[in-house]
Amino acid sequence: MKREGWQWLVGIASAVSLAVFHVACGSEGLEGPGQEPGPGQVSQGVSTCERRTVSGGFRTILHFNNPLVPCVAGSDSTRDLTIRNELVRLIDNVPAGSVIRGTWYSLSDTETAIPAALVRAQSRGAVVQVSVDGGAGVPAAGSAARSFFDQLTNKKICPSTTGCISSNSGAAHTKAWTFSRTTYPGETATTTYVVWVGSYNMTNGADGNGGFNNSATIYANQNLYNFVRDYLEDMYAMSPRHSDYYDTSLTPARGYYTDVSASIYVSPELNSDLVVQRIDADVWTPAAGCVVRVINPHFTYERRAVTQQLVTLKNGGCNVAVIVNHIDQTEYDRLKAAGIPMKALQVSGGDRVHDKLMAIYAKKAGSTAWAYRVYTGSHNFSEGSLTGGDDIFVRLGEESGTSHPMYDSVLAHFNDGWNSPYAVTITGAN
Template sequence: MERMNRRGRVRSVLVGVGGALVLACGVEKPGGPLDAPGQVTQAASTCEKRALSGGIRTILHFNNPLAPCVAADDGTRDLTIRNELVRLIDHVPAGSYIRGTWYALADNESAIPAALVRAQGRGAVVQVSIDGGEGVPAAGSAARAQLDQLTQKKVCPSSTGCISSNGGAAHTKAWTFSRTTYPGETATTTYVVWVGSYNMTNGPDGNAGFNNSATLYGNQELYNFVRDYLENMYAMSPRYSDYYDTSQTPARGFYMDASASVYASPELTSDLVVQRIDADVWTPSAGCVVRVINPHFTYERRAVTQQLARMKSGGCDVAIIGNHVDQTEYDRLTAVGIPIKALKISGTDRVHDKLIAIYARKAGTTSWAYRVYTGSHNFSPGSLTGGDDIFVRLGEESGTNHAMYDAVLAHFNDGWTSPYAVTLTGAN
């Protein structure tokens, strides 16, 4: 079966990419613009939150197409994340480096590739790796016209990731900027890293869906790790069937510090998400809060739902917003009393965030802490053992200052209380 684009045409490709592809389970299919929401009043929370993550300046951005902060002309989309990426690119000076990777680029969503062309034109070095299927717009499209002008681009195989040699996709969404500006400042800042769930489309996986991103400024070691990861993706060599590997010397596929820790798939011997939650040594008890937004909850990733069920059984208040929930995992979650909602407009799901927010007591102590987990990782086999993906743990927050946790809860509540929220009563 050939991979088709969003309107059913077989995609043309830019460089020697051939072969057929059956999409790995759990990799979302991008979509086009959707019907506008009805005239329902809903207060929008802030789509931008500035905070410190482990002492590093960090900005979280959120798309909420039901009550957009930056509304598109047709009223169906929120351009908050897209516009921030364009701003970051437009403020990279000559001689600086932009590296990035993307999974999906819609034919009619050319704002980001056009910004990359502008950066290249003023003397910045622009280097991108692209999923070999959904990442390549159709010939003759507006986005393709911009993409064709980039001189340093690599299209990864359509049947694997860029790093992964397994069947899957290049699903990571990440950027590094050697120098750009913090919003509202004129002086440039070095070592900037962007990670998120956002695809460059006008469908639910992009401007028309719930999405999130995190941008961290001035952490050179984090920058170096993500830069090297993006270089590996661009080179498509070496390739790995098991990239995350702690048995190697040095260990491979992850970076940890107080501001952000990054864990890269494919991983064949454990569950990256469950490992990270366990590593924080949370003790479920009364007063604990767990909020999760993720499109996929599949049987193959039952370790995740089992972990959430354990936390609920231990006393945590757990709630989930999702799209595609297998019946086995629906039964597992609801058996312990975890409610699950979807967000739908005209029957189409609008959830694309990859977010977990936890407030809980640390094991063996009387101390409570807050943590946000983000990235591009779905709770599906494709994100764990298939293609390229990242799971990101932001810095721990405690005391009365937990701006990142509060921002994610506000975003979650925007969805949970929306008139478009639907309580699931079975597999979705």
């Protein structure tokens, strides 16, 4: 697996306008490439850093980092602390006797906010249990972040060459948290069974505060919580280990949970493509007016099934566009031949794409109904995310009718990048 790196966000020449709102910031109001609203579709005109909604009957909040126009700027105004601050808020509102479980891929030496919050929670009587990648997940000895990391009582460092569960060559790449009890923003009473999933790493580089990232938090869904809790327990135990964690042939099947609010699919998977399977399961019928937007840092040859799925949607009439920073020549050629535009986000040569997002608006097979779906998680379109280490692909609840806030917020986030002065048209392998 090609392990993630990060670069520092430097060289933004223009002044960054900072606006902090309850729901939105930036107000670029620009549409994406050639986008024409289809039947029942409402264009999104405001950049979104936080979107509160309901998915499948459960309160859900999406958060987005945009370091080019930060909603919550860091001290140098070149980083967005939106997701970091929300994780700190969730941790700080966990009461004594409750349990926090989490796993992370990367923690930089100077990023202390989240590990410090975990130490505070532990000190007030909450149980804190974390598993971390054995490479990027452990700060250097003597660093500020390490001083807090070392204070955590219940921590497991996974192998540096595999995942926590996966026995294959790769990394513990999942980013997920569960909170047995914490608060919803603006409320004092605690809420049970909270799940956080996302692309965000605890760094100041492109994979963290310095890049485009996203997260989803689902409240009070006990069944979803139980699945993610058990998954995190498996990661913490590092036993049993699996070369193929997603397996539908077992009784009971292993490696996935389906729900109207959020469904989760766990790598490694050796016999299919988790992403293509999910798109197929939604039985989309491409037609004029269909819209597909993708933000993912990696498109590799080994995941050509994903690329081909986008080509099929495009050939069927969908308006497809992709933001990516690393793409193999073969996959660039496939997308280019289909007429799918591609852009990268770069500042002074440094990559800025770390979301793992897809948003689809299309007609459902066998009906005249149109629907909206957001796919997220920590899953790159690379070999490592599918067959290598630990990773998750998340399908949020389907939206329909005139209200589709999750789709709208992802569309706005995509447009923030696509219309940015730091967006670069890709002309080959990148």
